[in-house]
Amino acid sequence: MVVLNINGQQHQIDADPRTPLLYALRDHLKLNAAKFGCGLGQCGACTVLVDHEPVFSCLLPISLLEGRYVRTVEGLGSAEKPGPVQQAFIEEQAAQCGYCIAGMMMRAQGLLEHNASPSDAEIREYMAPNLCRCGTHMRILRAVKRAAKAMMAVVPTLSEAQR
Amino acid sequence: MIWRIFGSVIVVILGALGAFLAWSWHSEIAPQNASASSFDVAAVRNGAQLASIGNCNTCHTEKDRAPYAGGFPVATPFGTIYGTNITPDPDTGIGTWSEAAFKRAMREGLDRKGNHLYPAFPYDHFTHATDRDLSAVYAFLMTREPVAQDNRPPEIPFPLNLRIFAAAWKLLFLRPGPIKSDPSQSTEWNRGAYLAEGLAHCASCHTPRNALGAEKRNRGYGGGQIEGWRAPALTGESPAPVPWTTDQIYAYLRDGFAEQHGAAAGPMASVVASLQQASDSDVRAIATYFASLSGGGNDAGREAKAKEAQSFAQSREPNVTDPIATTGSSATGESPNGAPAANGAIIFAGACASCHHSGGELPISRPVGLAFSTAVNATDPTNFIRITLEGIHPSAEERGMFMPGFSGALTDQQIVALAAYVRGQFSRQPAWQNIAATVSGIRRDKNQQR
Numbered sequence: 001m002v003v004l005n006i007n008g009q010q011h012q013i014d015a016d017p018r019t020p021l022l023y024a025l026r027d028h029l030k031l032n033a034a035k036f037g038c039g040l041g042q043c044g045a046c047t048v049l050v051d052h053e054p055v056f057s058c059l060l061p062i063s064l065l066e067g068r069y070v071r072t073v074e075g076l077g078s079a080e081k082p083g084p085v086q087q088a089f090i091e092e093q094a095a096q097c098g099y100c101i102a103g104m105m106m107r108a109q110g111l112l113e114h115n116a117s118p119s120d121a122e123i124r125e126y127m128a129p130n131l132c133r134c135g136t137h138m139r140i141l142r143a144v145k146r147a148a149k150a151m152m153a154v155v156p157t158l159s160e161a162q163r
Numbered sequence: 164m165i166w167r168i169f170g171s172v173i174v175v176i177l178g179a180l181g182a183f184l185a186w187s188w189h190s191e192i193a194p195q196n197a198s199a200s201s202f203d204v205a206a207v208r209n210g211a212q213l214a215s216i217g218n219c220n221t222c223h224t225e226k227d228r229a230p231y232a233g234g235f236p237v238a239t240p241f242g243t244i245y246g247t248n249i250t251p252d253p254d255t256g257i258g259t260w261s262e263a264a265f266k267r268a269m270r271e272g273l274d275r276k277g278n279h280l281y282p283a284f285p286y287d288h289f290t291h292a293t294d295r296d297l298s299a300v301y302a303f304l305m306t307r308e309p310v311a312q313d314n315r316p317p318e319i320p321f322p323l324n325l326r327i328f329a330a331a332w333k334l335l336f337l338r339p340g341p342i343k344s345d346p347s348q349s350t351e352w353n354r355g356a357y358l359a360e361g362l363a364h365c366a367s368c369h370t371p372r373n374a375l376g377a378e379k380r381n382r383g384y385g386g387g388q389i390e391g392w393r394a395p396a397l398t399g400e401s402p403a404p405v406p407w408t409t410d411q412i413y414a415y416l417r418d419g420f421a422e423q424h425g426a427a428a429g430p431m432a433s434v435v436a437s438l439q440q441a442s443d444s445d446v447r448a449i450a451t452y453f454a455s456l457s458g459g460g461n462d463a464g465r466e467a468k469a470k471e472a473q474s475f476a477q478s479r480e481p482n483v484t485d486p487i488a489t490t491g492s493s494a495t496g497e498s499p500n501g502a503p504a505a506n507g508a509i510i511f512a513g514a515c516a517s518c519h520h521s522g523g524e525l526p527i528s529r530p531v532g533l534a535f536s537t538a539v540n541a542t543d544p545t546n547f548i549r550i551t552l553e554g555i556h557p558s559a560e561e562r563g564m565f566m567p568g569f570s571g572a573l574t575d576q577q578i579v580a581l582a583a584y585v586r587g588q589f590s591r592q593p594a595w596q597n598i599a600a601t602v603s604g605i606r607r608d609k610n611q612q613r
Contacts, residue, residue, distance in 0.1 A: 053572070055572040063513075127564075
């Protein structure tokens with residue numbers, strides 16, 4: 001039995017300790033945002049955040065994750081109340097087939113938690129491990145920039161914070 | 164009497180000092196503006212190939228900046244030196260350098276004005292290049308796009324920053340002159356030796372250095388260090404379980420991957436990327452030279468060793484599909500006292516085996532069997548840990564495979580457990596002793612870079 005903290009909730013999972021996190025998310029917990037793309041850590045469709053770092057959930061055995069904080073797209077917001085990254089991806093219409101987008105949004109979230117206003121070059125470098133076959137890269141880049149602005153806007157300024 | 168002896172000692176010392184200063188003083192070579200159109204196209208082409216073999220662009224190009232315009236930090240034990248601007252810009256580059264000034268820099272380590280250059284610039288190797296080849300490299304550089312980008316001053320503490328120390332270093336360690344060809348070897352071998360010892364300066368990374376930063380001549384290609392990576396020995400001391408052959412070295416240098424050894428990573432990935440401009444015949448010549456140094460003995464000896472390595476590798480393939488208990492202490496892979504003993508096997512099965520297990524389905528990548536890996540068999544875990552943490556990421560202009568890094572996925576303790584397991588499972592070499600310290604050292608290094 002392995003206990004996982006997913007999006008702030010504790011889940012007990014009865015599975016082989018080598019089971020990749022991706023399978024636990026999709027098969028055991030029915031959290032279907034993270035996708036199976038290649039199963040080899042080559043495409044990024046399965047990207048989730050572990051302690052603020054984007055990782056490939058297809059290559060991460062669940063037994064290594066006790067005591068760590070896992071986040072998936074389900075933790076960023078909902079269809080009714082999308083989070084800033086999700087909202088930006090919707091507004092830029094960044095998804096075409098959409099298969100890579102959950103992974104893209106998680107990596108974008110990871111980037112913006114480390115670097116609130118990344119340059120174009122920094123966005124390209126950070127997002128490079130995630131592949132998109134439709135070719136919506138330019139929209140994805142715009143969406144990341146839009147999300148950065150939106151997230152900056154909700155941060156209170158010093159004078160607001162002191163009020 | 165005593166004063167006489169004392170006096171003559173002083174005279175001798177002053178005389179030696181005077182002679183050294185006279186020897187170390189070099190005059191300025193007058194500035195000269197060369198026109199790009201004055202160079203022969205064939206020489207420029209040849210120079211492009213030689214510059215790629217010399218890997219000039221790596222140390223003379225800052226990340227994401229203009230090629231050859233300098234700024235790349237070269238960390239040495241004495242401080243950080245920045246590659247200089249070698250574009251033909253007249254003010255910040257080498258636009259006013261005559262061919263004679265360029266050749267003097269390459270052979271004697273002097274800038275146009277006669278200042279001694281620090282030996283991070285490997286003139287101890289470039290000094291062996293022929294006149295014709297240096298002319299070609301000059302023609303290539305002088306026909307690049309001039310870029311106005313100021314050089315960054317070296318960050319070497321006083322008094323080591325005094326150029327006179329570079330002069331003293333040369334007196335001790337610089338051996339100018341051509342490479343002697345070996346008539347008992349083939350033309351190809353001699354070509355390879357000339358390139359490897361000269362412009363390619365392979366020994367700069369692959370030979371250990373002494374306290375003064377010079378290569379230890381008696382330990383040639385015995386393995387060195389560069390940018391936080393280990394450059395493995397290229398001699399019989401090589402950690403490779405299967406002795407390197409000409410074909411395998413050729414594949415490694417040409418494609419960045421040798422199926423019996425592994426992928427080029429770290430600083431060697433830039434070398435392979437740079438070598439893409441070199442001709443097949445020159446790359447093969449270099450491969451021929453190093454295959455002869457790697458000391459696998461005769462062909463029969465090599466084959467016997469290769470067979471032995473193959474059967475060992477097969478015998479050590481772990482079973483990654485047998486069921487594991489899902490409850491109890493073994494479920495988390497920890498032994499009862501909390502030590503991560505069994506953890507390594509679980510991490511390997513879940514994180515590595517889908518690519519590195521021999522039975523894996525690998526439609527898009529060609530990872531090496533870990534029993535053959537140089538990193539896994541090396542005396543030190545540095546390269547293994549770096550590759551595990553950082554992965555292998557070919558840049559847009561580099562060929563080669565992609566391996567994800569696990570720095571965000573695995574904790575230090577998990578990396579240690581994985582390294583200990585992989586070493587024990589896939590190598591016949593003794594266990595690594597310093598894994599935990601190496602992991603935390605590399606993590607600290609990476610955090611500083613951020």
